[in-house]
Amino acid sequence: MQLTLRGLMTGPTLVFLHALGASAKEWKPVLHYLPGRDCVALDLPGFGAAAPYGYLNVAAMADWLADEIRSRALSSCVLVGHSMGGKIATLVAARAARGEIGLSAILGVVLVAASPPSPEPMDEDRRAEMIGWFAKKQASHAEAATFVDANTAARLPPPLRDTAIDDVRRSSREAWLGWLERGSREDWSAEARIISIPALILAGADDGDLGEDAQLRLNLPHYVTADVQVVQGAAHLIPYEQPQVLAALIEGHVANVTQAELPADFARLLGSDRVSRRTRAALLDRLRPPAHAAIWTAENRTTATALVAQILPDADGAAILADRILSGIADGTGDGWRFAILPPDREAWQRGFATMAAYGFASLDLGAQARLLERVADGEVGNREDEAQLSPEQMALWFEDVRAETVRIWMSLPTTMAAIGYDGFAVGGDGRRKQGYTRTGADDLEAWQPTVERAS
Incomplete structure (x- = not known):
């Protein structure tokens, strides 16, 4: 019953x-x-x-x-x-x-x-x-x-x-x-x-x-x-x-x-035998809120959320995306490289946040935040005298890294994949034979592929 x-x-x-x-x-x-x-x-x-x-x-x-x-x-x-x-x-x-x-x-x-x-x-x-x-x-x-x-x-x-x-x-x-x-x-x-x-x-x-x-x-x-x-x-x-x-x-x-929550067709594809257990677990983990890393303060998280909202103004869940980015920086699971004049990622982000805080970034309205970030990108914001902050040259490169990391993490989310109709993760399950694609022509979809229209 x-x-x-x-x-x-x-x-x-x-x-x-x-x-x-x-x-x-x-x-x-x-x-x-x-x-x-x-x-x-x-x-x-x-x-x-x-x-x-x-x-x-x-x-x-x-x-x-x-x-x-x-x-x-x-x-x-x-x-x-x-x-x-x-x-x-x-x-x-x-x-x-x-x-x-x-x-x-x-x-x-x-x-x-x-x-x-x-x-x-x-x-x-x-x-x-x-x-x-x-x-x-x-x-x-x-x-x-x-x-x-x-x-x-x-x-x-x-x-x-x-x-x-x-x-x-x-x-x-x-x-x-x-x-x-x-x-x-x-x-x-x-x-x-x-x-x-x-x-x-x-x-x-x-x-x-x-x-x-x-x-x-x-x-x-x-x-x-x-x-x-x-x-x-x-x-x-x-x-x-x-x-x-x-x-x-x-x-x-x-x-x-x-x-x-994912669109129904996309969710069924993710749960199907076309996706390996390890791939499915990794993608699903990206849907779940990460634990807060102890190295970040509440002000750091507020600043990161404001940065994400400026970089991806049309994306939902800026605070959750910011937490996910900060979790990766804290764990050292970033993209594996950095600009030579920047310190290691954790220190660079801490000093970048300190520099932004000195300019009151998080408390500004959206328009003022955008104008300040334009100055950051142009190398006009920073402090060469304070070792707890970044120099203007470093800030310009750090903000470039922030933009790249934000887009990288956002693109890795299953919600983003569903929105753009990406299904490249579903070409090889746990069986000996990997399914791959049969049809490879432009706009020539296979029956298992959820289109953006189907997934919405």
Whole structure:
């Protein structure tokens, strides 16, 4: 079974994964507050209408979710995983970040009181009690009610509480025991690694085992960029307890990741077998916000953003592009050369920023910024006396390097490639035979090639 809500808005499809003892029904209160989104809430194998599947181990559950995503041929999606579903969402996101075929649609992850890739923290006496409920039979109504009430900050109203209790009782005995005895105890940290897909990590203020501390220790370290927030008035069953708050938080995260959304035809090509795993992973990584390098100040980033906006006035996302450029300069992954009279890139950019700051560049209006940059290009701006700045001659060459680096990074983005109709990355997958091109005449496209018109 699945719950599907088709909204009128464009944007990523939200794929919802429930907790232990729940089903797709736990997301109905949340979907009510997401009327404009395309949403798919799934019954994980062993639960809800999928209870007859019995227990799938963690590896099989991740394979199942990956196949579900591939089968829908989604051009973009965000995974929303609650508790047990969060562990599965993280493992599939890790595979997507490494370039696995058919998973390039995953733009973001929302973890709701999520079980981590490492063993889930749980009081062992409570684990034993929960195992006892299903040891020889299905849980009774009283036992299921005990489970639901223990995981909420306040008693749920009757309709929601009844649904939650019924879901626990119809869970597969094998799936319930399999997760508590094995799945929740498995350590997948090495497989999860560090994931470049941005995440929103949520914790209930009154959640004992998987609250804020557990999320900071066990889930946050697996994501390059993540925002951790605490939901007040909730324990573990946040989708039932605070559905409107949860929906608003999900909407905010979706808005943050949609800058990485690609046109549907281009996204399908990037996710196809015409693209190697390493190429796909590299291109997808360019869609995701880089971590801020410690060497750059907030003023440096403001200056870099203003420079990018002047160099590429019609390009979207100047701040994100600036962060990506600065990340490359900090890491030393630039274009491999520099002008002889300039110091190494990191120092040159730091001194270039200091020189621009001396002229108040970032605080000027757009017209004044443009006029100052014209003077920089003409060799009229600089300081020969201050070793923390660049001379006029150096500034002219540094600004040339800034322009080249900005355009180089911008052209390397999949969003730019989609906009100009470039598909040269899709000529050789991981098979022994590289597909290449069959037709090479001007304006003579092959069936697999997305034109700019098709990709828009």
